[in-house]
Amino acid sequence: MRAGRLILYVVLIFLAFVYLLPLWSAITTSLKTGKQVTMTTPIQLVLPPYFGAYKTAFSELRKPILNSLLFTTFATIFSVMIGSITGYALSKLLKGSTSKKLLMFITLGIFLPYQSILIPLLRIITKLGLYNTIPGMILTHTAYGVPITTLLFTNYYHEVPDELIEAAKVDGASPLKIYTSVVFPISIPAFVVTAIYQFTNIWNDYLFGVVLTRGEEAMPATVKLANLKGSFVANWNIQMAGALIVAIPTLFIMIVLGKYLIRGYTSGAVKG
Amino acid sequence: MAEVRLINVWKRFGDVIAVKDMNLEVRDGEFMILLGPSGCGKTTTLRMIAGLEEPTKGQIYIGDKLVADPEKGVFIPPKDRDIAMVFQSYALYPHMTVYDNIAFPLKLRKVPKQEIDRRVREVAEMLGLTELLNRKPRELSGGQRQRVALGRAIVRKPKVFLMDEPLSNLDAKLRVKMRAELKKLQRQLGVTTIYVTHDQVEAMTMGDRIAVINQGVLQQVGTPDEVYDKPANTFVAGFIGTPPMNFMDATITEDGFADFGEFKLKLLPDQFEALEDGGYIGREVIFGIRPEDIYDAMFAQVKIPGENMVRAIVEIIENLGSEKIVHLRVGRITFLGSFRAESKVKENQEVDVVFDMRKIHTFDKKTGKTIF
Amino acid sequence: MRSKLREESLYSLLFLTPAIALVLVFVYFAIAWNVYISFTDWKGLIPSYRFVGLENYRTLFHDPVFWTSFRNNIILIILFVPGSLFIGLLLAVLLDRKIKFENGFRTIYTLPFALSFVVTATLWAWMYDPSDGVLNTLFSMLHLDFLKSNWITDPHVALYAVILALIWQFSGYTMVIYLAGLRSISTEQYEAAIIDGATPLQLYRYVIIPQLKKPTLSAFVVLMVFSLKAFDFIWVLTSGGPGTSTFILAVEMYKETFAKTKFAYGASIATILLLLSFAIVLPYLYWSYRGEKE
DSSP, X not given: OHHHHHHHHHHHHHHHHXXXXXXXXXXXXXXXXXXXXXXXXXXXXXXXXXXXXXXXXXXXXXXXXXXHHHHHHHHHHHHHHHHHHHHHIIIIISOHHHHHHHHHHHHGGGGOOTHHHHHHHHHHHHHTTXXXXXXXXXXXHHHHHHHHHHHHHHHHHHXXXXXXXXXXXXXXXXXXXXXXXXXXXXTHHHHHHHHHXXXXXXXXXXXXXXXXXXXXXXXXXXXXXXXXXXXXTTOHHHHHHXXXXXXXXXXXXXXXXXXXXXXXHHTTXXXX | OOOEEEEEEEEEETTEEEEEEEEEEEOTTOEEEEEOSTTSSHHHHHHHHHTSXXXXXXXXXXXXXXXXXXXXXXXXXXXXXTEEEEOTTXXXXXXXXXXXXXXXXXXXXXXXXXXXXXXXXXXXXXXXXXXXXXXXXXXXXXXXXXXXXHHHHHTTOOSEEEEESTTTTSOHHHXXXXXXXXXXXXXXXXXXXXXXXXXXXXXXXXXXXXXXEETTEEEEEEOHHHHHXXXXXXXXXXXXXXXXXXXXXXXXXXXXXXXXXXXXXXXXXXXXXXXXXXXXXXXXXXXXXXXXXXXXXXGOOSOOOGXXXXXXXXXXXXXXXXXXXXXXXXXXXXEEEEEETTOOOOTTSEEEEEEOGGGOEEEETTXXXXXX | OOHHHHHHHHHXXXXXXXXXXXXXXXXXXXXXXXXXXXTBOOOSSSOOOOBOTTHHHHHHHTOHHHHHHHHHHHHHHHHHHHHHHHHHHHHHHHHTTTOTTHHHHHHHHHHHHHSOHHHHHHHHHHHTOTTTOHHHHHHHHTTOGGGOOOGGGSTTTHXXXXXXXXXXXXXXXXXXXXXXXXXXXXXXXXXXXXHTTOOHHHIIIIIIGGGGHHHHHHXXXXXXXXXXXXXXXXXHHTTTOSTTTTOOHHHHHHIIIIISOOHHHHHHHHHHHHHHHHHHHHHHHHHHHHHHHO
16 A cells, blocks of 8 residues: 555656656746757756846737736626626526526537637628727637636526525615625635636637737737747747746746636636 | 415416415414425415515415506516515525624615614614624524524514525424524514425414415415314325324214224214215215324223224334324224323234224315315 | 516626627627638638639538648547546546645646647747757657657657647646546545445446546547647647648638638638537537436
8 A cells, every 4th residue: 555655656746747847848948048058958957047038038028918918807807797797697587498598509609619700700800990909809808708707607606596696686686786795796706716717718819819910019928929939940048938928927827826727627618 | 564465376387387276365463384295385375475486377465565466467576575585595695794684685775874783783682693793604503594584584674574494404403492482583573474384393383374285275274273173184184293194994884883894983973963964974984083082092081982992903113202103903904093101002912992083084085175 | 567577687688788799799690701701702811702602612622631631630639639538537536546735736737738829839849849859858868769759840740749749738627627527426435335345446447437427528528629629739839730741620721711811711611610519519518408407
């Protein structure tokens, strides 16, 4: 039994190394000069670290990161708010088959391969004059975030006992009042989970960004990072520094708020 | 204060008829129990009075006000019915303190702050919650939560209290205590109360009157004594009382006996007369007698004509301490007797049992309705 | 006077309008429009809606690149989906044994899934770099030279290299799904099986794994749909190359549409993708919504 446990831990630690290897070599490489990258193995950490690669990468990524932060924050807020009121209406105001059909109608969008709406999306956004703009990105990410946020909130509100809503009704609250003073306060956990989930998803997106933006006015960090590959071919230290800079928000979320993100994945969630 | 009236009320859910042609009048200040097995329509009835469900047909009045009549298109929402409801799960708002939970219905009605404070404290005092006002529901015991739910109902001073099995989530001991407290509180406040339960002990001990419901149909309305002593049909007779009433098929003979095949019992003259008037002579009826009206002959307190003593075999004895529930058999006929603790009966032995003929019931075999 | 009903439906309408409007326009209307475009001759940057019927589809089915993409997509599905499920299950079973630092291990294994595909593609470009890259250097150091490869620059290896990296990224996700499934099985069942004399292997084989049907199915659908729309990672890592060796349908769709501006042709590929994913998703949705009813 003891030996078995030991083997188990050895396996787990070995796997941890395997899973961390790409990240580890990115960290070591990002802290080297171009010369050191070719002279040393990617596994080795060179001391003292060299921060030049970060400086270069950051100066390239500064504006796109601000863009990403801006539209990700707003699209997260909007998609979560809409998901919450929709979930409330579907689970507590409407009952029976109407609500089920509507839920299915909305959540089908979760499984949509975005390629199949990409051309019309580009047309719609262009027609609205939102091509290559932050509002365009916010609108797009809100629209395609609503199916999953609706599903997450509907599932959460199904767990809220109907009696609680009925008690508020008997106490004299209107549906709006029930939402603001009963449903909203008790769904803070769902807001945290859904917001974190949405933030990661939107931050990580590439496809919408590459199709709907062109210049730096609205270009997301992920698109800029992909472009760095072309402009800094074989400058692995700069590429790795760029990748890590773009990864920071989601790495932070995973390490600090991982349990909420995981709750998002497990309650019927999908990655784009 | 108000009376509540249901007139020919129906409720259908798809193909299922939950409540069928219900006529019920709850008097002003009365404690009315809606009693029945689960799924009988009692909760649906309560929810229609609350305004959480709309009747399919019929009228509901609270006081003089028509609150629901689908034919006239009348439907007053719960918040305008001046009712308060206590739910089975209490439905306390988990994010609010006890104080805020009780104050919530007043806040929604825009009662001035000082008035709210005064009333919340008054109610808290009445229910012994003063010390707990700043706690959240999750920090309370089951009994305390129950009181908060009551407090939230009382604070409004509504015309009618509606309670849906409010004690069923408490443990047995607390339930007995809360039964008495709730009854006392209701007397003190004098508010018309409609209380749903499936527990006949609760119904018997708390209600001024009981409405027994089965399969969506109102079976009988009466005081606890009335439904116990004069059940309207076999359902009420069998549902109320533990252990339940014994039912046996008997043929009424011309010479005034109830003939069970294995044995006969002599009917009292007025009983025979009643059966004769109903045309039951020579026909089969359902004969009912409660276990406590069957005695061990050695301890019988009733004067008996000799012919109403029967020799039975004791199959099983459930000793409850204060009494013994004895499973008896005569030939193919089995029935329960509730014997005094002193009874010396033993399993697999024979015993002489006496039927107290003054306490018997008879029911029509086809309809199940009471003959007498 | 029917104020309850009117009030509630009024509010439902109010609350549902934003979501329904967005989904209607951006999902259903957009899908219909895309299908319509696939029946036109739109080429170049100016939209043209001249109806050409099934012309694009006819061209598509005679296009060898389409069939290469299709074949690669099938290989991707066959290896990536079961691979991710199996490794995720393995990780979950290993972690479900009252491990110390369970949270730490779980975070490490799930970390890749929280990253953008662009980030992971950049990291794996370095991993797979044939000259100085991480893997080849590592294998040299460990004297495992037979494992060295040209990875994503070798057309025979590139697709499998992509699949390996994707399994690395997704196995943390399937692990989390399985772990939640394992945790929902009551400990009494474990205890009962042990009392019945089951070995740990039998315990998993006969008691635990059969109860993981639901998480397996939902992860399966997610992975399948991802395999169809996977684009970011492959596009950034290989751009479909070398040659067309890592082309899949989503990559081909992007290239035809936005690099060659053959919009109508791209739309027809997109429509095929849509049909394929609905073929997977609709039975699943039907099954799961029906399951709820029961």
